[in-house]
Amino acid sequence: MRLLLLLIWVIPAAQAAAAISFTGGMGAIGKITFGRLCDKLSPRYVIIPCFLLQLISITILKHTTTMTMVWLFVIVFGFSMGGFAPLQPLAVSNLFGKANFAMILGFSNLVINCLGTMGPPFAGFIYDTTDSYHTAFNIFTITYIIAAILVYFAGGKKPQPLRNPDTIKITTSVLF
Numbered sequence: 001m002r003l004l005l006l007l008i009w010v011i012p013a014a015q016a017a018a019a020i021s022f023t024g025g026m027g028a029i030g031k032i033t034f035g036r037l038c039d040k041l042s043p044r045y046v047i048i049p050c051f052l053l054q055l056i057s058i059t060i061l062k063h064t065t066t067m068t069m070v071w072l073f074v075i076v077f078g079f080s081m082g083g084f085a086p087l088q089p090l091a092v093s094n095l096f097g098k099a100n101f102a103m104i105l106g107f108s109n110l111v112i113n114c115l116g117t118m119g120p121p122f123a124g125f126i127y128d129t130t131d132s133y134h135t136a137f138n139i140f141t142i143t144y145i146i147a148a149i150l151v152y153f154a155g156g157k158k159p160q161p162l163r164n165p166d167t168i169k170i171t172t173s174v175l176f
Helices: 002-010 013-038 043-062 067-096 101-130 134-153
Strands: none
Touching: 013 043, 013 067, 043 067, 043 134, 067 101, 101 134
16 A cells, blocks of 8 residues: 555656656666576576566565665566566577477467466455555565476476577678
């Protein structure tokens, strides 16, 4: 309830818009950072911290009472959200191979999109029945923990880097 009141009554529209925009900017930084990490590590070991950062961001949001905490949430959530999008296909390919890549990625996207669509109405239902978002945030936190554990144990093969970063040569060409 505190967060809802904070967002509705305390944060001016310009600051709310800035926070949403900054979330996207942090997402861009997250994409670059997590993508670079995938050049050196298995996507399995890169996506797990991404889930854990999302867990941390939900915990921050759950306890938010000040604008400073809102900005901390924006930084952590935006960074981790940005990292997840490019990591998902890399992790699926690395964990399960290319033979069933499209089917597994499609199914995982279906599950993610369905759960993502159900999240806000579910949180609203929890708030309507308990007068608090804490239970919903706790459930979301548990799902991030489960996701990190499932990714850690997913796939049958030992995780390997996608390529050896020491052998990568960057080439550029200019088209005129």
